[in-house]
Amino acid sequence: MGYPTAHLEQFDGLPVFTFPFEGDDAADELPPPEAVAWRFDSYAGEEVFARQWRRFLAAVPLEKVRALVIGPWWDAYDEVGIAPVxxxxxxxxxxxxxxxxxxxxxxxxxxxxxxxxxxxxxTPLLKAFPRLETLGARGGEALVLEPVRHDFLRSLRFESGGLPAAPVRALGACEFPALERLELWLGTDWYGGDASVADVAPLLSPGGRLPALRHLGLQNSDIQDEIAAAVAGAPVVPQLDSLALSMGALSDEGGAALLDGQPLTHLGELDLHHHFLSEPMAARVLDALEPHGVRVDLHRARPRLRSGARYVAVGE
Incomplete structure (x- = not known):
């Protein structure tokens, strides 16, 4: 996948319902609060999030709400960030x-x-909602996280064209005993993605901080070869059911590192889509894993630029 071309229609197993703007006739026909993921959208300045939120509090029993989706929350170009939300x-x-x-x-x-x-x-969200199970966010500018322990979080996903190193390091110091899925779009240094393999390393050797982890995605990176080499010997890999190193600048160097490293034949899926593997290397990966039942996604082989440069799927 690349940058989404449509808003979320499903989230956490629920259909997404956009809370109506003020004066919309649909405001009189709201669904049961527990039956949908409630979405808020202030794009084009029709109604800023804070006003939508006040009407939502008055109209919907909060104790029954299971899921929230925050769309554009600003009334003009966002200078503040998501802190008010x-x-x-x-x-x-x-x-x-x-x-x-x-x-x-x-x-x-x-x-x-x-x-x-x-x-x-x-960080305040993780502290305020200790029973939150799924957290996703898009963007990376000004992202801050502190090391925390959260006992119920099962899925954590950050979609970014450039994920800063500091929050990646903080994630490596967090304790998530229930976390099953972790997906990070690391991005490119052109857009603030300055995380190094050293910053990612604690996630690959979590030392008991991620005992339930079954899916790891370290994706959309311009250092994808280095990440692949680190993953090839990472202690976390044997506990995984699926691994995603997709959307990045993976070349034959990274492909060879994966094949020369620890066995990946226990995986149910290896996602490498949007890659720069040569046809012979792609064939080697398939030959090494598919006979063992591993589903290997090698779609979207990408041509290098005339300069020979490789690129991530999502940057700007």
Whole structure:
């Protein structure tokens, strides 16, 4: 996959329902609060998030809400980031005791390029909602995380054209005993993706901090070969059911590192789509893994630029 071309239609197993703008006739026909993932959208300045949120609080029993999706939250070019949204959500932590899933910045490229989406400190959300099970966010600018322990989080996903090194290091210091899926789009240094293999290393040797992890995605990186080499000997790999090193600048060097490293034949799936492997190397990967039942995704082999440069699937 690349940059999404449509807003979320399903989230955490629920259909997404956009909370109506003020004056919309649909406001009189709201679904049961637990039956949908409630989405908020302030694009084009029709109604800023804070006002939508106040009407939502008055119309929907919060204790029954399971999932929230935050779309564009700004009324003009976003200079502040998502901090005001985080503050409003955290202020309702008691009422939202049933919240299990949250996605931040369900934003398309015509609304904001991914590199322009300004986040902020998301640590308060993890502290305010200790029973949250699914957290996703799009964007990377100004992203802040602190090392925390969260006992219920099962899925964590950051989609970014450039994920800063500091939050990646913080994730490596977190304790997530229930986490089953971790997906990071690391991005390119052109857009702030300055995380190195050393920053990622604690996630590959979690030392008991990720005992339930079954899927790891380290994707969309311009250092994908280095990541592949690190993964090839990583202690976390034997516990995984699936591995994604897709969307990045993976070349024959990274492919060879994977084949020369520890066995990957226990995996159910290896996702390498959007890659720069030669046809012979791609064939070697398939020959080594498919006979063992591993589903290998090698779609979207990419041509190098005239300069010989490789590129990530999602940058700007």
């Amino acid at each position: 985080v503050e409003l959500l955290c202020a309702e932590r008691d009422g939202l005791a049933g919240l299990r899933a949250l996605f931040l910045a369900d934003v398309l490229s015509e609304e904001s390029e991914i590199s322009w989406i300004k986040l902020g400190d998301l």
